[in-house]
Amino acid sequence: MNPFFEMLSYGFMLRALIAGILIAAPAALTGVTLVLRKNSMIGDGLSHTAFGAFAIATVLNLTPLWFAIPTVIVTSFLVLNLSNNKKISGDTLIALLSASSLAIGVVAISVSQGVNIDLNSYLFGSILSVSWTDVFLSLLLAIVVVTFYLFLHNKIFALTFDADFAKSIGIKTKLYNMVFAVICSVTVVLGMRLLGALLISSLIIFPTVIVMQFSKSFKRVVIYSVAISVVNFILGLLISYFAATPTGATVVIVNLIMLIICTLIRQIKK
């Protein structure tokens, strides 16, 4: 039997492949906006919040996904609004949030009794934990985000390039920022199953940074980021299966290698 098809004969690998592709696309799309607006660390802050929320939900015997999604959405709204505060800068706020959420998560797990939680799977992801519910939710997310970008790519460009100008010509910047916050939150929570709290933000950041090495048009950055994100995820998943390495970390390393190659090519071309 072909090794690729053999891999897919395992239900968990098939679910991981489908969910991964469906998460990689929206993650790359939101990443374009976040990276270009210099908000890359938001993904990191939200993933740590998701970790805390997952831990608390598990300890309280709640459904982790349904507890984590609204928690992370509310947090992202708070970060967006409070990052305009002059006393605490956006990056300071995210650093505080990340550390606090991790601490809350770890303490919640440590004080709970009789609850068996694999801390590693929360922090670094576990393809075994991907369920068909996750796949279905990832499909919904992919449809919503791709449609959003397809219909509104011109306004998203204006907002990303120069938010003040966009607002001055009547684009509803607050509304779009809130939609971004929701999309980013759901992407982080769903992607955490695969890559974990510590690595999921790489799925958001790497594709845009890689594509920016060789593409100088916004439209191309958007399209190529999605393509590279999906390809790198599939490559990472395949390598992790055959080399028996952790999936999340392998996907990140594939992205890192791709970034190094693209940066070198750009330097040589100069």
Add this chain to the structure above:
Amino acid sequence: MNNPVISVKNLTVSYDKNVVIKSASFEIFRKDFLCVVGANGSGKSTLIRALLGLIQPVSGKIKYGEDIKHNSIGFLPQETKIEQNFPATVFEIVLSGTLGRFKHRFFYSEEAKKAATDALRQLGILKIKERSFSNLSGGQKQKVLLARALVATSEILILDEPSNSLDYKSRKDFYEMLKKLNDSGLTIIMITHDLDADDLIGNKVLSIKECEVSCESTDKFLRRYK
């Protein structure tokens, strides 16, 4: 006498909870070229942001002329507010200026593309249409942002210190371009840092000092200033 395109009455604006403009009242008429001057931190940009609707005034009123909506004012921000290495082509940037004026569905309409092409041609930068913004000189970048502001409006252009990064020749060329646009009927409001007669190229000066705003002719301002 014609009606004002912007009429400001008893406007008070604050920045970081500090009042920077207090009870300002002035009028701007069609084809006026108003230079806004004042020391650093005097509230020039804050006043402009209020005119653009980017911040809410504490009190007072900003009234636009009958044919003017506040979202159809062309705006050229300070150079420092723009990410210089943003991956975008010149045409992508200029086209984005049409979003407030033209109806769009998934893609830009032919009308919007024509307006963007015309603006690029008018400013003499049509040949760099497909070039990347990040690879342009400071002068070229300012022209691209001016083209974007031009496609956003047919009435009022607001510029926030547009000559800051320009060398002497580029600045002279840029000012010549603004004078031509003003002669063609555009009302221009420009924040300028310098108080030389070379920089006060408009017919009026609006000066801000200790929260007080005064608006007068450029000649009168220069006589008083000297």
